[in-house]
Amino acid sequence: MRRKIFKKLVMDEPKEPKINEQPNTKDIDLKKQNISSQIEDNLQTFKRMFSVPKNTDVKVREFTIPALKRRAFIIFVSTMVDLEHIKESIMEKLLKDEQTSTKIQDIVSYPMSKTATNIGEITDFISGGVTALFVEGDSQCYLYETTKIHGRSIEKSANEVIVKGAKEAFNENVVDNIALIRKKISNENLIAESQVITKRSKNSVFLVYEKDLVNDEILQSIKIKLATLNADKILDLSILEQYLEERPRSFFPTLLYTERPDRAAAFIEEGHIVLLMANSPSCLVLPTTFWALMHSPEDHYLRTPYGNFIRLLRFLALFIAIFASPFYIAITNYHVGMIPPDLLMAIAGSRERVPFPSIVEILMMEIGFELIREAGLRVPSPIGPTIGIVGALILGQAAVQANIISPIVIIVIALSGLSSFIIIDGSMNFAIRISRFLFIFSAGIFGIYGVMALFTIGLFYLVSLRSFGIPYFAPMTPHFSSSKDLLIRHIPINEKFRPGYLKPKDMVKQRKG
Structure with a gap:
């Protein structure tokens, strides 16, 4: 009896409706067709395509053109167009022009206009902020560039900040x-x-x-x-x-x-x-290439000696950001004989009451520094820098006083973290920060031998990278004729060639005479 009741309940349970996962083939086929010369057909087609009147920001205006004595309608997305422009440059001319004319182009002398016949093409234009005009008896549609999308004005660059040079940055338009x-x-x-x-x-x-x-x-x-x-x-x-x-x-x-x-x-x-x-x-x-990611636009705005000083400082910061923490771990754990006796006594004295090995100290502070760094970026801008500075000071001082971290580790982490900020490219900055953790683990396991082995493997890996067929370390390896703007930038008058690895049509960018 129970089985019969259960079976009846299962059979009577409402079935879930089948979801149609196939695309709307009717609309797809319709987009491939051309518009009709019958205005009613075009009106119904585009009302259906844009779900009018359900789609509230898509506007359709029907009217009669006195000069042609023919019906017409315009369709546009009101949130993406300049309404005043449509009113003054299109509608008023079509409705107030009473001179006998046979062409729309003679009535509306719009500077940016074109015609189209394909339904799919016209739909894409309307979706992009273009106003479409359909006239009775015409087998083509008149399109007017009326796009007006609100956005930011041109402002200063927020992430690639330089002291000398242009200050403009791209916006969303x-x-x-x-x-x-x-x-x-x-x-x-x-x-x-x-x-x-x-x-x-x-x-x-x-x-x-x-x-x-x-x-x-x-x-x-x-x-x-x-x-x-x-x-x-x-x-x-x-x-x-x-x-x-x-x-x-x-x-x-x-x-x-x-x-x-x-x-x-x-x-x-x-x-x-x-x-x-x-x-x-x-x-x-x-x-x-790797060199383009490491260069800054300010290198060329500054005089050659100043630009080269900043560039060499940036490459030095690259090595400090990657190797400062790993070398500290490798030397204190495996290669104590490399440290001068006085410095060794100072390090030993600072670590005397610390209960953790050096790799644990470094990992704790590296992770803490990364957390503070990300927190400073994510919180609102007025208090973001304050949180970063105060958080680092409080955590560092408290960790030293609690004998959890030695003072020299704070110096190493601060030097390593600050060096990473000098790398201008955001993606390269992330790559260096992640690579630093790999070198820390290799140093903790194998010492300097592990660091050098990982560095060699990393070089082989970087040399194998390509960007659309261009070697990552070009023009250094493989060697190409170019301006040699790699580690040192030459004075502008000596930069005579474009990058050879690009194989440009015109290799020489500065000719004599």
Whole structure:
């Protein structure tokens, strides 16, 4: 009896509705068709495509054009257009012009306009902030560039701060970003080429380059890579960067991410390709080498001796950030004989009451420093720096007084942490911070031999990296003819060649006479 009741309950249980996982093939097929010359058909088609009136920010206005004595309607996304512009430059001219005319172009002399016939193409334009005009009897649609998307104005660079040089930074408006580059490169050979990279969101990327410099093979490989992306949406360059990398699990970046238009323009003039996207306050530079990631735009704005001093200081900071903590562990644990007697006695005295081995001390303080660093970035800006400074002072002082950490470890960690801040590129900064932990473990297990073994393996690994076919350590290895702007920057008058590894169409950038 119980089994019958249970079976009846199971049979009577309401079944979950089947979810249709197939795409709307009817709309897909409709996008491939051309518009009709019948205005009612077009009106119903685009109301359906944009779910009007459910979609509240999509506006449709029907009217009659007196000069043509024909019905018409316009459709636009109100949140992405300049409404005053539509009213004054399009609607008033269409409704108030009473002269007999046969062409829309004679009535609306709009500076940025085009025509289209494909439904899918027109839909994409409307979604991007373009106003579409449909006229009875016409088998084409009139499109007017009325886009007005609110965003930030051009501000100073927040992450790549320099003392001397340009202060402008990219914002989220891709039109402004292209204009900032064109302002610095007044050349008819500068190309801003658009390419759609996603299926559903129709996100576009702009390839900016100089056609008389760029290597066609590199340009074609980048276009093929972008064309083969199989994604519904890529909303930002930071996400696109992860799609384009050849080794996405690598610690070290192979693409350069910058928010400075002057830096982007300098790379374009060398023969590189820059990628821009709407809603991204930055650009990607392709291809990229290790040296480009370590250089700063300020190196070229300063006089040669000053710029070289800062650059050498940056490379020194790179080694301090990676090796300070590992060398301390290796020497105090395995190679005590390398330390002078007086310094050895000082270290031994400071560690006399510390209960932990040196590797535990270093790991505790490294993790604590990383926590304070991230906390200072995430909290609101007025109190962020205060938290970082106060937190480091309080934790360090309290740990020393409690005999948990020796004072010399505080010095080593502070020197290592401050050195990492000098690295200008954010991705390279992360790579150095992660690599430091690997070297700490290798030093704790094998001493200096472990550090040197890991360093050798790391060099082999870095040499194997490529960015769109370009070796990571070029032009040092393999060697190419170039301006030799690596560790030392020569005076500008001696920088006569563009990077040879890019194989630009014009290798010489400075000629005699």
